Amino acid sequence: MPKKFIPGLAAAANAAVQADVDVISSYPIRPYTGLMIQLSQAVANGDLDAEFVHGEGEHGQLAIVHGASLAGARTMTGSSGVGVTYPMEVYSPISGDRCPVQMVIADRTLDPPGDFGQEHTDALSTKDQGWLLGWASLPQEVYDNTLIYYRVGEDPKVLLPQMNCHDGYFVSHIANWVNIGEQSQVDEFLPPYKAQRPLDPLRPVGHGPQIYANQGPALEATRFNAIWGAREVIQQAVKEYNEIFKRDVDPFVELYHMDDAEIAIFIQGCHAHTCKYAIDDLRKEGVKIGMVRPKWIRPFPSPEVAEALSKCKAVGVVETNNSFGASGYAGQLTPEVCAALVKGAVKVDKVPQVASFMAGLGGHPVKIEQFKFMAEILAKGAKGQFDKPTYWVDLECEVEM
Amino acid sequence: MFDTKKLQVPIPAHLEIPEGGVVESPKPDGEQDQFPSGGWRILRSVIDQERCTKCLTCWLACPEPCIELAEDRSVSIDLKYCKGCGCCANVCPVQCISRVPESDFKGDVEFMDEPF
Numbered sequence: 001m002p003k004k005f006i007p008g009l010a011a012a013a014n015a016a017v018q019a020d021v022d023v024i025s026s027y028p029i030r031p032y033t034g035l036m037i038q039l040s041q042a043v044a045n046g047d048l049d050a051e052f053v054h055g056e057g058e059h060g061q062l063a064i065v066h067g068a069s070l071a072g073a074r075t076m077t078g079s080s081g082v083g084v085t086y087p088m089e090v091y092s093p094i095s096g097d098r099c100p101v102q103m104v105i106a107d108r109t110l111d112p113p114g115d116f117g118q119e120h121t122d123a124l125s126t127k128d129q130g131w132l133l134g135w136a137s138l139p140q141e142v143y144d145n146t147l148i149y150y151r152v153g154e155d156p157k158v159l160l161p162q163m164n165c166h167d168g169y170f171v172s173h174i175a176n177w178v179n180i181g182e183q184s185q186v187d188e189f190l191p192p193y194k195a196q197r198p199l200d201p202l203r204p205v206g207h208g209p210q211i212y213a214n215q216g217p218a219l220e221a222t223r224f225n226a227i228w229g230a231r232e233v234i235q236q237a238v239k240e241y242n243e244i245f246k247r248d249v250d251p252f253v254e255l256y257h258m259d260d261a262e263i264a265i266f267i268q269g270c271h272a273h274t275c276k277y278a279i280d281d282l283r284k285e286g287v288k289i290g291m292v293r294p295k296w297i298r299p300f301p302s303p304e305v306a307e308a309l310s311k312c313k314a315v316g317v318v319e320t321n322n323s324f325g326a327s328g329y330a331g332q333l334t335p336e337v338c339a340a341l342v343k344g345a346v347k348v349d350k351v352p353q354v355a356s357f358m359a360g361l362g363g364h365p366v367k368i369e370q371f372k373f374m375a376e377i378l379a380k381g382a383k384g385q386f387d388k389p390t391y392w393v394d395l396e397c398e399v400e401m
Numbered sequence: 402m403f404d405t406k407k408l409q410v411p412i413p414a415h416l417e418i419p420e421g422g423v424v425e426s427p428k429p430d431g432e433q434d435q436f437p438s439g440g441w442r443i444l445r446s447v448i449d450q451e452r453c454t455k456c457l458t459c460w461l462a463c464p465e466p467c468i469e470l471a472e473d474r475s476v477s478i479d480l481k482y483c484k485g486c487g488c489c490a491n492v493c494p495v496q497c498i499s500r501v502p503e504s505d506f507k508g509d510v511e512f513m514d515e516p517f
Contacts, residue, residue, distance in 0.1 A: 098420040228409065
């Protein structure tokens with residue numbers, strides 16, 4: 001198995017070439033453009049036989065892969081920041097038409113002001129459009145996810161588009177060692193996409209019709225069933241991926257020192273790796289701290305998150321995103337975690353205290369010292385109550401960069 | 402751990418609908434018969450058959466598609482579904498498609514009630 005020292009976007013491009021995508025549509029915006037540079041080179045060199053189409057903007061870019069997917073093609077697109085929010089209208093039609101389009105998002109702060117730094121708000125703002133949405137924290141994971149997401153999204157039981165997200169710059173542009181599978185392994189894991197009702201002049205079908213109001217609930221319930229049914233498919237796909245590629249990938253969440261943790265940090269994305277260094281230090285001092293990193297946001301791994309966090313006394317949700325005015329007094333993940341802990345069917349004996357940590361906004365790195373600052377607050381929260389619901393770690397614990 | 406299989410919503414048989422609401426084999430008097438959109442039209446495209454060169458540019462450009470093609474390549478408009486967008490008139494290279502207010506034709510087409 002060849003090992004390459006490449007950044008996240010090159011890992012995604014490597015996987016897309018091996019997945020033999022048929023149609024790629026692009027529109028430039030940094031940082032994700034690295035993906036399209038790699039893919040256009042692959043097409044130009046003859047390494048990949050695909051149509052490479054430029055959109056006139058991101059809205060058109062998504063419409064191109066929507067049409068191509070309806071025609072039966074395996075498709076790849078991507079964007080960053082405001083490029084993710086501009087085509088907002090097109091996301092629901094793609095998932096509603098059950099097109100397994102894959103979109104790579106190397107995330108970036110939304111405007112204003114202009115900021116090239118990473119922040120998760122762009123990708124997370126699409127979470128309610130019926131797409132599978134997962135998050136990688138290392139280039140290796142970007143490679144794994146690209147293949148796994150195609151396999152899951154194209155499964156006849158799922159048929160949903162996939163947001164293949166990772167942190168801009170930290171993952172998209174910083175190289176790391178990536179195990180690249182053999183083509184034979186990829187072929188074994190990922191069969192060619194076979195659309196069930198492709199656009200075909202000989203067998204005409206109509207997509208996206210007007211419906212009567214009484215057809216709405218049933219149609220929406222099929223998407224609800226598909227995305228929750230995807231969990232079984234994810235489990236099976238990851239199991240086979242691990243067998244074929246001799247890997248050890250977690251299907252839903254990454255747990256770090258959670259067995260006996262009294263306090264825990266819930267964190268998405270690349271800063272989780274810095275968090276682990278902080279946890280190693282704190283564990284040496286006897287602090288019973290752990291970490292939960294979700295690999296999916298849609299479907300949200302609620303059962304796994306509830307099970308892992310319910311044993312803790314205090315939980316800190318790291319928010320590298322915004323949702324101004326949200327119920328959790330912080331970003332978009334706090335309400336998700338709280339709902340997973342308290343929502344009916346899951347039995348949680350004692351719901352832990354939850355605080356939010358705004359950290360890493362605008363592409364600001366989150367340092368080990370700042371995770372230790374969070375741990376101190378969590379230790380106090382575990383003894384009784386937090387003194388406030390949200391801590392702006394970037395501002396309250398300034399460290400030299 | 403909560404088993405998310407329990408979340409699956411049973412869909413009553415009379416409301417079953419294919420994934421994405423896809424309509425198999427749309428055809429006249431077929432499934433889409435219940436969704437006529439001709440009633441939305443304000444301006445009707447009228448083709449001057451004598452000047453028409455049968456180039457089929459309108460047939461390609463119609464977004465619905467409501468340009469019907471005869472065996473001799475002459476074109477006509479499916480008034481049951483044409484929404485009157487005017488794309489055909491706009492692209493016609495010999496400008497043989499004119500736009501006429503629908504009120505001028507009152508009575509010649511049976512107007513369907515819109516579904517909404």
